Amino acid sequence: DLDSLAYDPGITLPPRTRVYWRVSVWGDKGDFAQSEANWLETGKGNEKWDGEWISSPDPAIHPVLRKKIELEDDVESARIYATGFGVYELEINGVKAGDEFLAPGCNAYDKWLQVQTYDVTELLSKGENEILAWLGNGWAKGRFGLMMAENNYVDQFSLLFELRVTLKNGKEIVIGSDGSWESAPSPVKDSGIYDGERVDARVKLESWAPVKLLAPECGELSDRLSLPVKIMEEVKPIAIIDTPAGEKVLDMGQNMVGFVSFKPSEPEGAKLSLKYSEVLQEGNFYRDNLRSAIAEFHWISSGKKETARPRFTFFGFRYVLLEGFSDPKLEDFTGHVLYSEMERTGFLETSHKDANRLYQNVIWSQKGNFLDVPTDCPQRDERMGWTGDAQIFCETSAWNMDVYAFFSKYLHDLALEQGKHEGRVPHVVPDVRPRGSGFSGIGGGACGWADAAVVIPWTMYQFYGDKTILKRQYSSMKAWVDWIESEDKRAGNKGLWTTGVHFGDWLSLDSEGTSRFGGTEAAYLASAYYMQSARIVSETAKVLGCAEDAEKYAKLSERVRQALLSEYITPSGRLAIRSQTAHVIAIGMGIAPEHNERLAKDLGRILVRDGMKLTTGFLGTPLLCKVLSDTGAHAYALKLFFKEDLPGWLYEVKQGATTIWERWNSVLPDGSMSDTGMNSLNHYAYGSIADWMYRRLAGISPTAPGWRKARLEPLPCKELTYARASFNSPMGLYKLSWERKADGTITVEGEVPFGASAVLVINGEEQELNPGTFAMDLAPFAQKLDPGSIPLGVLMADPKAGPILLQIAPFLKECPENIIQLGIREFQREAGALAIFGKIDYDAIIGMIAKALE
Numbered sequence: 001d002l003d004s005l006a007y008d009p010g011i012t013l014p015p016r017t018r019v020y021w022r023v024s025v026w027g028d029k030g031d032f033a034q035s036e037a038n039w040l041e042t043g044k045g046n047e048k049w050d051g052e053w054i055s056s057p058d059p060a061i062h063p064v065l066r067k068k069i070e071l072e073d074d075v076e077s078a079r080i081y082a083t084g085f086g087v088y089e090l091e092i093n094g095v096k097a098g099d100e101f102l103a104p105g106c107n108a109y110d111k112w113l114q115v116q117t118y119d120v121t122e123l124l125s126k127g128e129n130e131i132l133a134w135l136g137n138g139w140a141k142g143r144f145g146l147m148m149a150e151n152n153y154v155d156q157f158s159l160l161f162e163l164r165v166t167l168k169n170g171k172e173i174v175i176g177s178d179g180s181w182e183s184a185p186s187p188v189k190d191s192g193i194y195d196g197e198r199v200d201a202r203v204k205l206e207s208w209a210p211v212k213l214l215a216p217e218c219g220e221l222s223d224r225l226s227l228p229v230k231i232m233e234e235v236k237p238i239a240i241i242d243t244p245a246g247e248k249v250l251d252m253g254q255n256m257v258g259f260v261s262f263k264p265s266e267p268e269g270a271k272l273s274l275k276y277s278e279v280l281q282e283g284n285f286y287r288d289n290l291r292s293a294i295a296e297f298h299w300i301s302s303g304k305k306e307t308a309r310p311r312f313t314f315f316g317f318r319y320v321l322l323e324g325f326s327d328p329k330l331e332d333f334t335g336h337v338l339y340s341e342m343e344r345t346g347f348l349e350t351s352h353k354d355a356n357r358l359y360q361n362v363i364w365s366q367k368g369n370f371l372d373v374p375t376d377c378p379q380r381d382e383r384m385g386w387t388g389d390a391q392i393f394c395e396t397s398a399w400n401m402d403v404y405a406f407f408s409k410y411l412h413d414l415a416l417e418q419g420k421h422e423g424r425v426p427h428v429v430p431d432v433r434p435r436g437s438g439f440s441g442i443g444g445g446a447c448g449w450a451d452a453a454v455v456i457p458w459t460m461y462q463f464y465g466d467k468t469i470l471k472r473q474y475s476s477m478k479a480w481v482d483w484i485e486s487e488d489k490r491a492g493n494k495g496l497w498t499t500g501v502h503f504g505d506w507l508s509l510d511s512e513g514t515s516r517f518g519g520t521e522a523a524y525l526a527s528a529y530y531m532q533s534a535r536i537v538s539e540t541a542k543v544l545g546c547a548e549d550a551e552k553y554a555k556l557s558e559r560v561r562q563a564l565l566s567e568y569i570t571p572s573g574r575l576a577i578r579s580q581t582a583h584v585i586a587i588g589m590g591i592a593p594e595h596n597e598r599l600a601k602d603l604g605r606i607l608v609r610d611g612m613k614l615t616t617g618f619l620g621t622p623l624l625c626k627v628l629s630d631t632g633a634h635a636y637a638l639k640l641f642f643k644e645d646l647p648g649w650l651y652e653v654k655q656g657a658t659t660i661w662e663r664w665n666s667v668l669p670d671g672s673m674s675d676t677g678m679n680s681l682n683h684y685a686y687g688s689i690a691d692w693m694y695r696r697l698a699g700i701s702p703t704a705p706g707w708r709k710a711r712l713e714p715l716p717c718k719e720l721t722y723a724r725a726s727f728n729s730p731m732g733l734y735k736l737s738w739e740r741k742a743d744g745t746i747t748v749e750g751e752v753p754f755g756a757s758a759v760l761v762i763n764g765e766e767q768e769l770n771p772g773t774f775a776m777d778l779a780p781f782a783q784k785l786d787p788g789s790i791p792l793g794v795l796m797a798d799p800k801a802g803p804i805l806l807q808i809a810p811f812l813k814e815c816p817e818n819i820i821q822l823g824i825r826e827f828q829r830e831a832g833a834l835a836i837f838g839k840i841d842y843d844a845i846i847g848m849i850a851k852a853l854e
């Protein structure tokens with residue numbers, strides 16, 4: 001039957017065909033509605049090509065390939081089907097075909113290659129037409145990947161092309177790439193994802209020579225799965241800075257990904273360059289954190305007024321060092337923001353300026369790192385599809401934008417790469433590695449990273465309600481869990497995952513010394529993910545109606561859970577690993593739901609022990625505030641979230657960040673970079689906090705796949721006077737806002753889409769909401785903490801209450817954990833009479849602290 005979330009009409013469409021569709025709805029009472037007509041167009045499918053792979057006869061140059069054609073009549077319609085290596089750009093009669101950049105995109109080229117379709121009806125006309133294909137290095141051919149090798153997939157530039165024209169007179173013409181094409185040296189002298197581009201605009205396209213025919217070097221050709229990478233926004237620079245070192249640096253005002261274009265008015269032969277960076281140091285241009293990535297654009301002027309821009313690269317930057325310009329002006333430069341074409345779906349705003357900026361930073365880090373592949377970072381010599389980062393951030397990304405198609409393509413590659421290793425998922429997808437080296441990639445099978453294979457499809461199903469992604473990924477999901485189980489067997493079948501190399505709670509603040517691997521035992525984290533992934537596969541099997549698998553993986557998950565319990569958790573619920581991350585994982589993943597209360601209490605104690613400072617890394621952070629809010633410690637989550645000094649989310653905002661940083665302390669309080677070894681300023685992992693912001697600052701959460709049901713729970717807090725959010729779900733638009741008026745009353749407003757159902761929760765009381773809008777005024781309520789019950793350790797860590805408390809009771813500094821976990825009243829009851837603490841007026845202290853916390 002029909003389902004408004006996902007419907008498979010069960011038809012196979014013919015190739016190269018435009019299909020129109022609309023939706024009609026008849027209501028029970030005779031209502032009728034009809035959508036606008038929409039269309040989609042199929043590609044070549046498995047059809048045979050009327051074209052061959054062609055290349056330049058000179059492998060040492062960047063080539064431009066050309067074909068001239070004569071059309072005897074006007075054009076009714078025209079399509080180009082094309083693909084190429086490394087990256088290509090088509091131009092017809094001097095105009096770029098389509099608005100896509102960096103085609104054919106980045107994927108496991110040895111397995112499959114994506115074909116793009118271009119509607120070029122408007123670009124061709126009666127008479128002579130010139131078709132050019134510009135070729136550049138890109139991901140497949142240039143220097144790319146952790147091994148820093150070149151030509152990972154191919155040695156030569158190449159193009160496969162087919163033009164199909166229908167003329168007004170009814171004639172059909174097919175032009176394929178073949179031996180009649182020509183090749184000439186390109187004005188592009190060099191290009192690379194990491195290293196930028198060199199263009200000599202003086203080079204004229206001449207010295208044409210016949211092309212060379214090539215044998216294909218790729219896996220199967222396929223209609224594209226990836227979304228096109230486009231210029232999604234433009235940014236005008238805000239200043240040209242004269243630095244202390246005497247240089248001119250363009251400030252875009254925003255850390256962004258893409259490139260800057262300009263129209264040089266310099267004489268012929270003038271050498272201009274743009275060098276890209278994320279941050280200034282002591283006011284000067286600085287880019288050590290890009291490591292070996294050169295990230296420069298060089299342009300030798302032709303003397304003509306023309307737009308200068310790179311074709312085959314992108315940069316992650318806020319600042320651009322300008323060299324060779326005689327008199328650069330702000331208005332000469334435009335920033336172009338490149339990312340995969342995705343629609344914004346979620347919006348959030350609060351009364352807190354810095355929280356809003358943080359939210360915008362998350363959005364910008366998503367834009368910057370959703371450029372065909374979900375990358376760790378967009379600027380240094382990595383820019384790869386790290387599975388862990390994608391796993392951590394996928395849920396947040398699905399709030400912000402429609403990422404279903406984006407992740408469908410990534411997961412397609414993930415499954416293909418996994419196939420090579422009996423189910424083990426590589427650390428990066430595509431698993432870029434030097435060809436023919438016998439080297440099987442940079443490795444894989446790390447907990448929390450490889451689990452992307454199950455977490456991402458499951459999250460997509462939760463957000464979009466479409467089972468297709470589960471069907472497609474099912475064998476990949478199972479293969480991954482089976483692989484872990486084989487490791488478990490190898491290690492003696494204890495139900496734990498104790499083997500392998502893990503990144504663990506990567507970059508957490510509780511690791512030993514300068515280790516990046518985090519302070520929480522790897523085998524614990526690995527086994528927790530093992531349990532969770534087996535459970536997700538079991539749930540997936542249920543959704544797909546595979547009862548046997550559902551039972552098998554549920555049993556496996558329970559076996560792992562029991563093993564975790566006996567290894568790490570005492571019968572009364574004490575966890576052997578005393579870290580924040582170990583506790584949020586235990587609660588968030590449901591290792592011992594029967595002990596959640598105890599675990600939550602202990603998490604609170606640990607936070608107190610840690611001075612109310614978070615220590616979590618990549619695996620703990622996404623769950624930290626969520627778990628606190630879910631276990632009755634929402635006030636603690638707020639405390640961590642609104643903390644303005646190190647470590648915390650708002651610290652980087654206070655430091656002027658415009659994207660999310662890789663480390664909590666990427667930039668130190670004095671403005672200097674903390675470590676040039678690994679310090680990206682545009683890394684989305686810690687941006688996963690936006691998921692909590694939607695759920696807990698604004699109060700919207702999905703409670704059924706595809707947002708058929710939702711929970712709306714405004715939670716007014718003292719840090720905010722209002723919060724509002726909306727989410728354009730597959731069911732339709734959800735909205736919720738709350739605002740505290742001057743008299744303390746709270747206005748709540750919202751909207752539930754047609755066909756969906758929601759519960760509104762006010763102060764713990766639930767009520768059903770019907771689709772449509774709602775609004776109400778409520779008597780004042782807020783999440784309040786009684787200062788008498790706040791643990792002393794929490795108060796000590798508070799910038800306002802701490803100094804007051806410590807002035808009156810300086811001895812607290814020397815008190816052990818079991819004492820500072822107590823609230824003031826408890827302390828008074830238990831120890832207040834002890835002479836060693838002297839005479840203390842408890843009521844007065846509580847009064848002063850309540851005032852300080854107001």
Ligand code: BGC
Nearest residue numbers: 376377382386388389503506
């Ligand atoms: C990346 C990370 C990634 C990590 C794995 C780093 O170099 O930038 O984000 O997940 O390696 O250890």
